[in-house]
Amino acid sequence: MKGRKRKITQVVILIGILLLGGYAVGTSLFKSDEKPKIGGRPPAFENVADVEGNLHSLADYRGRPVIINFWGTFCPPCVAEMPAIERQYQKYKDQGLVVLAINLSEDDITVRDFLKRFNLSYTILRDRNRMIERKYALRSYPTTFFIGRDGRILDIDTGGMTDEEIERYILRLLET
Amino acid sequence: MLENTKCECGHQNPPDTALCESCGKPLGTEALTDGPLEMRYDGVARRSQKSNPNLLDRIWSFFSSVKVAVVLIVITLIAAIFGTILPQENAFIxxxxxxxEEHYGLAGKIYYMLGFSRTYESWWFITLLVMIGASLVICSLDRVVPLYRALNKQQVRKHIQFLTRQRVTYAADLEDDDAEWMRKLAEQFRKRRFRVRVEDNALLAEKNRFSRWGPYINHVGLIIFLLAVLARAIPGWQLDEYVGVREGEIAHIPETNYYVKNLDFEVEFYSDDELPERLKGTLRPKRFVTKAELYVCEANCGSTALEPVLRKVKEHDIVVNDPLEYKGLKLYQFDYDTTPRLKTIRPVLVDLKSGETYGPFELSILEPEPEYELGPYRLKLITRFLDFTVNADGVPGNKSSQPNAPAFLFLIEGPDLPEGGETFFYFPIPTDRERFGQDLINGELAERFDFRVTDMAHVEFLGDVSYLNVRVDRALPYIFAGAFISLIGLVMGFYWQHRRVWLRIDDGRLTLGAHTNKNWYGLRSEVAAALRSAGLEADPKSLDNGGKRR
Incomplete structure (x- = not known):
């Protein structure tokens, strides 16, 4: 009788410790996973305006290979790789490739005047107050995320890219 | 074969009982020696001491071991030391x-790769804390329950060996009547605030039993403390962010649904007479205040395209150590930036040949108009840079998105100018004009035109930036409560001692034994004084029966 009651107390206490402890350890493991990682899902964003004012959400492009490129006019390697991205986009857009180039929260005139100098046909999105940038936990510019048709991050590239590098990424993307 | 654990007094004791729970007769290994008794937990068996342990019992007895607890605490302390070698990740904005790697080379890289850069949030450190927590709970329960039972149903009349093998013991032949003498002694103990029970020619005097619960109350406090620390992992319980907001502007507070508006920022510096010699002439802030308003976002919160719908919930003048507080959210004054940055200027266009001026016209740095009409001339804005630089390819661009070095490229059209106009670069900040060689870039046109700001009243600056530290720590009240309870437990255990005196009279022969958990010197003199007052001369030292000195 007494032994039974004692056993129940022991089980209840051990389960309690296991649950609380498991939760604490679990969240500490989960926390380090906040940043987007290769193989993980990219942070979602909704209703982000492009330069014409049309709204885009990442979910609109589900099932298609997507390149998310973060750039700013103040970042020379970002600017340098833009024509290369355009060339590769022209080459592969018929196969469903999407390029979303997110500007790093610069003001209207800067972005508008900058884009006049280039003839870019891929989508330029406007971040505001670094909201998307923070979600993607950017550490340096430019940073480019390659998202496969399965909606998972295939690769992440930091620093400027050449035509060949971009094409290699795209070919891998198209295989997903 | 089942071990016979029945005492001669008829009491059935659990296995591994050191002293009979009823009469106190030494059992098991305690019965084999004749030195002072092991009185820890009054000789009762701990709950985990079982004859046939299964897995559950093994886990239980692992955590119930004080040795294991000490090892866990030592490992945790050593692990915690690693977290103090290099700065932790959360120290960076x-x-x-x-x-x-940049600062500490390979050692730094290894340190980061091993995860010591976030020691205190790592899963293994949390696991150690959880194990210490388990050990605290189980160790305490395993001891406090039997101890409570033992102290709650104490027998007055104890086995003679129990008395003679106490560390404080005494024996003498009585001349007076037994009962009369017992009554006198009981009176003496009551005077000394003992609670006295007399039964069957035996006496038990006891005081300050509550001090025995001190360590367990301390442990309850520590468990609350530990749970509160672990609770910080619950989403929304802890936040430590920074937000910079310019005077007159509103900024989103990261990871929250709140926005903060900086109505006004003021900084006051120490005057030279208030500063020591070596600091004279330097700007030392004395006090800085942000008049702030807190808003909660009600719609379009995460959107980059739509304006958020905000509702004001609080306003406060934030000073160092006087944060804005709202529902557990605290905004502390952290830093500021008073570097002047242009907002609007009102320059005039000067025709250097004729000396004629046109304007002034209002030129906003952030939102300039596409065109300006100035007398016979027309200025068309081709582009504007906020932080002008010429990059490696010789192309003008921006160094950052902050208005550190604004520059305007105009197309000037008008009389005596070629069809389609001529371009003219304008740097509103005089040092930039020198630095980037405005006159050189503009060539011949620099000899004909210039922009001039004739009066400082024509210059408007952007407000100062105030940096705020945003904190949420919902665990803090529980941490303080835990620490306070733990302190109460420590005080109970440190400043009072549990003292017990047993005695029995068998045919006119008095046998006395006494026990305390600390301050044996005090116990001996108290017992000797009580005996003396009851007519028996006893030297405190003579009561000492040896044993461990504590």
Whole structure:
């Protein structure tokens, strides 16, 4: 009788410790996973305006290979790789490739005047107050995320890219 | 074969009982020696001491071991030391993983790769804390329950060996009547605030039993403390962010649904007479205040395209150590930036040949108009840079998105100018004009035109930036409560001692034994004084029966 009651107390206490402890350890493991990682899902964003004012959400492009490129006019390697991205986009857009180039929260005139100098046909999105940038936990510019048709991050590239590098990424993307 | 654990007094004791729970007769290994008794937990068996342990019992007895607890605490302390070798990730506002390698070379890189850069949030450190927590709970329960039972149903009349093998013991032949003498002695103990029970020619005097619960109350406090620390992992319980907001502007507070508006920022500096010699002439802030308003976002909160719908919930003048507080959210004054940055200027266009001026016209740095009409001339804005630079390819561009070095490229059309106009670069900040060689860039046109700001009243600056530290720590009240309870337990255990005196009279022969958990010197003199007052001369030292000195 007494032994039974004692056993129940022991089980209840051990389960309690296991649950609380498991939760604490679990969240500490989960926390380090906040940043987007290769193989993980990219942070979602909704209703982000492009330069014409049309709204885009990442979910609109589900099932298609997507390149998310973060750039700013103040970042020379970002600017340098833009024509290369355009060339590769022209080459592969018929196969469903999407390029979303997110500007790093610069003001209207800067972005508008900058884009006049280039003839870019891929989508330029406007971040505001670094909201998307923070979600993607950017550490340096430019940073480019390659998202496969399965909606998972295939690769992440930091620093400027050449035509060949971009094409290699795209070919891998198209295989997903 | 089942061990016979029945005492001669008829009481059935659990296995591994050191002293009979009823009469106190030494059992098991305690019965084999004749030195002072092991009185810890009054000789009762701990709950985990079982004859046939299964898995559950094994886990239980692992955590119930004080040795295991000590090892866990030592490992945790050593692990915690690792977290103090190099700065932790959370010490950076903008953390960059390569920082460790840049500053400390390979050692820094290894430190980062091993995860010591976030020691205290790592799963293994949390696991250690959880194990210490388990050990605290189980160790305490395993001891406090039997101890409570033992102290709650104490027998007055104890086995003679129990008395003679106490560390404080005494024996003498009585001349007076037994009962009369017992009554006198009981009176003496009551005077000394003992609670006295007399039964069957035996006496038990006891005081300050509550001090025995001190360590367990301390442990309850520590468990609350530990749970509160672990609770910080619950989403929304802890936040430590920074937000910079310019005077007159509103900024989103990261990871929250709140916005903060900086109505006004003021900084006051120490005057030279208030500063020591070596600091004279330097700007030392004395006090800085942000008049702030807190808003909660009600719609379009995460959107980059739509304006958020905000509702004001609080206003406060934020001073160092006087944060804005709202529902557990605290905004502390952290830093400021008063570097002047242009907002609007009102320059005039000067025709250097004729000396004629046109304007002034209002030129906003952030939102300039596409065209300006100035007398016979027309200015068309081709582009504007906020932080002008010429990059490696010789192309003008921006160094950042902050208005550190604004520059305007105009197309000037008008009389005596070629069809389609001529371009003219304008740097509103005089030092930039020198630095980037405005006159050189503009060539011949520089000899004909210039923009001039004739009066400082024509210059308007952007407000100062106030940096705020945003904190949420919902665990803090529980941490304080836990620490306070733990302190109460420590005081109970440190400043009072549990003292017990047993005695029995068998045919006119008095046998006395006494026990305390600390301050044996005090116990001996108290017992000797009580005996003396009851007519028996006893030297405190003579009561000492040896044993461990504590």
């Amino acid at each position: 903008n953390f960059d993983p390569s920082w460790y």
